[in-house]
Amino acid sequence: MTTGIAPDIALPRSHSAKRLCIIEAAARVFCREGFAGANIDLIAAEAGVSRQTVYNHHGDKEKLFVAVVQDISDRTNAAIFETLSTFPDRPDDLEADLVEFAVRLNRNCVCNSEGRFLRKLLQAESDRYPELFSGWCDQGPAKIWAALGARFARLAHAGLIEIDEPDMVARQFLALINADLQMLLQMGRQPSEEQQRQSAQNAVRMFLRAYGKRP
Template sequence: MTRSHAAKRQSIINAAAAVFCREGLAGANIDLIAAEAGVSRQTIYNHHGDKEKLFDAVLRQVTDRCNARAYAVLDTFPDHPTDLERDLTDFALRMNKICLCCQDGEFLNKLIQLEGERHPELFDVWREEGPGKIESALAARFARLAYSGYLEIDDPDVAARHFMALNQSDIHLPSTFGRQLSDEQLLASTKCAVSTFLRAFGRKPIRTPETETIRG
């Protein structure tokens, strides 16, 4: 059965993602990708041009898929929390499981490790369209929590970057070596990240003469 134009194009993207992740940009070539996709090298040139353009197409598609997952999780952000630490932990855990501990998230992490230093310009689109947009959307939600009195934040963008960095800190290193945290480890890491975030940005209790007397 003959594959459609769209199916061929998708098989090339999937094969290229696998080859780039396995071989890196320097080690990958059109012949390897064509063999993995089950198409001719000329088909790849017709669809995408050279290797660098194909790499860019892969990054754009993976970024789009990651963004779709991230925005779906952002829709579950606790705008009106009943227990701020618990609700933020549940949200952060969903972000980790759905956006980071998935094939696309692991692919991006490995590819950035392989090529980010040698070819930073190749990741410009990913930086602008991926983390940049997600962090801005998260910052807006933290700003609303601060306005409602749940957090004390001077700069929501800084708070969003800190939240993401804390939440991802224990995930990246195992992912680099092809390993994942267990569910128990991921929950413990997420709880620690949110607790640390709230120590920095959580609303501080108001001190009164009575509370100072009790403390004394």
């Protein structure tokens, strides 16, 4: 019985699925064992493939680690930019709308599985192996700061907030919205919806005290 799918179409899908399986397995192993403690045999076993398959797809452990960071960063960025598209450019209630936006950022980008993976890898390995994260800041956070800063600049142009440096304001906003969650996240605990909302409310109130339009 034929599937009706041409071989040259089916094979790349199988290859892509296997590559993703290895990436996800490697992420779990690196998070659990650290870069130094991980090895290709552990990753192959976790992925259910041969060690040669891992080498064929990604080369050595260092290249695989970089691929893991890149893949998680790409997925994290995709979630963040999708959420940024919901930024309240024309708010009916600036505080309430920013709180809802902050809740979405926490839920979709900070407290999701990709955010937890990336944070754990950064905390564990960035000091010891900075070369493995070279380029990550420019490809991830810097783009996000600029995109969010541009949205805050539009609010300022509309006379709703008063800011001088949009990128800096974006960094401060992102730091504020998960400040109350950091201890839980560092302990590996998932903040509840209520905790995420409370953190967002605290952040937005403080943000508007600093940058809200003065009467």
